[in-house]
Amino acid sequence: MLVDPARRAVRGQALANRFWSTFKGAFASSVLAANAMAIFSGMIPVALVKLALPFGAVRRGADRILNALAEGWIAVNGWWMAAVQRIRWDVAGLEGLRRRGWYLVSSNHQSWVDILVLQKVFHRRVPFLKFFLKRQLLYVPVMGLAWWALDFPFMKRRSGSRTADLATARKACEKFREIPTSVMNFLEGTRFSHAKKAAQQSPYRHLLKPKAGGLATALSAMGERFDALLDVTIVYPDGVPSFWDLLSGKVRQVVVRVRELEIPRDLLGGDYEGDPAFRARMQAWVRAMWAEKDRRIEELTPSLGDPAEA
Numbered sequence: 001m002l003v004d005p006a007r008r009a010v011r012g013q014a015l016a017n018r019f020w021s022t023f024k025g026a027f028a029s030s031v032l033a034a035n036a037m038a039i040f041s042g043m044i045p046v047a048l049v050k051l052a053l054p055f056g057a058v059r060r061g062a063d064r065i066l067n068a069l070a071e072g073w074i075a076v077n078g079w080w081m082a083a084v085q086r087i088r089w090d091v092a093g094l095e096g097l098r099r100r101g102w103y104l105v106s107s108n109h110q111s112w113v114d115i116l117v118l119q120k121v122f123h124r125r126v127p128f129l130k131f132f133l134k135r136q137l138l139y140v141p142v143m144g145l146a147w148w149a150l151d152f153p154f155m156k157r158r159s160g161s162r163t164a165d166l167a168t169a170r171k172a173c174e175k176f177r178e179i180p181t182s183v184m185n186f187l188e189g190t191r192f193s194h195a196k197k198a199a200q201q202s203p204y205r206h207l208l209k210p211k212a213g214g215l216a217t218a219l220s221a222m223g224e225r226f227d228a229l230l231d232v233t234i235v236y237p238d239g240v241p242s243f244w245d246l247l248s249g250k251v252r253q254v255v256v257r258v259r260e261l262e263i264p265r266d267l268l269g270g271d272y273e274g275d276p277a278f279r280a281r282m283q284a285w286v287r288a289m290w291a292e293k294d295r296r297i298e299e300l301t302p303s304l305g306d307p308a309e310a
Contacts, residue, residue: 024084025248031080032247039073040146047149056178063179066149067128074119074128081120085249089121093258097125100180102225104218104263105129107232108207108293109186112243113251114234118184121256126230127180130172132214151175155214173221182230183222185214187286192240204290206297212286216272216279223269231259233293235300255300261289 043066050062081087097103103126107118118129128150135154138144148154153172176183187210190196202209219226235255245251267285270278 021248021250025244028080028084028247028249032077035073035076035080036142036146039069039076040142043069043146043149047145050149060178063151067179070128070146070150071123074123077116078120078123081116081246084247085251087251088253090253090255091121091258092256093260094121094125096260097122097230098227099124099127101126101227102176102180102222103127103182103228103230104215104222104226105182105184105230105232106187106215106289107184108192108234108297109188109190110192110234110236110240112191113236113241113246114186116246117234117254117256118232121232121258122182126182129182129184130176131184132186170217170221173218177222177225183218183226185218187211187215187290204294206301207290207294210286210290212279212282213272215286216267216270216282219263219268220270220272226263229261229263231261231289231293233257233259233296233300235297237301257296257300 046062046065046069050059050066053059105118105122105126107114115131122129130150130152132153132155133147138148138154140147151172173183188208189211190208192206192208196208197204200209233256235257236251237253237255238251241251264281264285267278267282270282272279272282
């Protein structure tokens with residue numbers, strides 16, 4: 001049976017594309033792993049000094065070295081991302097940011113790719129981002145130790161653990177007062193999905209309901225130290241990518257919008273758990289920010305329609 005030459009050519013091209021994507025994914029994965037091992041292994045002796053000599057001057061010096069190593073990791077990640085694909089970066093709102101400032105950063109959350117996007121966009125523009133992480137990630141080989149050394153807050157995020165989580169976040173944020181830091185918080189608490197949106201009965205078209213507790217804790221711990229809140233909106237016009245999509249060169253465009261917002265003074269240093277009036281003000285501020293973010297996502301992706309219909 002003869003095979004149509006055009007069909008054979010299409011099939012051959014598909015196989016070639018699949019092979020090339022796999023090759024790029026393997027290459028990027030190898031560089032990512034080697035980069036993590038090299039940089040984070042270099043953090044171990046500094047972290048041990050920080051643990052053994054918990055004095056202010058020693059700690060500040062160790063933190064500067066650890067942050068510099070982490071920024072080196074981000075730079076290498078930016079290199080392999082550029083090597084395996086040509087991403088069109090549509091970024092706006094970075095003007096006027098300071099590397100020696102203190103920022104509270106909030107973003108919508110759709111994929112693990114968001115973290116690398118945020119790190120690349122803010123690299124050398126603001127201090128190294130410190131994320132709120134699930135406690136289970138503390139046990140990830142090499143990376144878990146590195147995150148601990150960098151003072152990332154680890155949260156249990158289970159029923160009954162809220163008080164302990166807030167105490168952990170407050171303790172971590174108090175450490176951030178000593179050196180310029182950007183504290184990153186995904187207000188949705190988890191990655192967006194249509195199923196989660198439906199289960200929550202979220203009033204937003206493109207977002208889950210925001211959780212203001214972590215934001216309130218950071219403000220309570222650091223108060224007027226923050227210069228501003230950076231409200232970040234991330235959109236993937238070609239569809240939300242998986243981490244493998246990024247590794248294998250399938251991400252074509254990333255849209256990022258950053259708004260630098262003044263933090264209302266009446267939201268600094270309040271008691272989110274014990275003061276109902278303060279909690280109401282904080283939640284109202286976050287809901288207004290989330291409504292604006294939902295509108296902005298709609299404008300940036302008019303062809304997507306309502307995610308509930310997808």
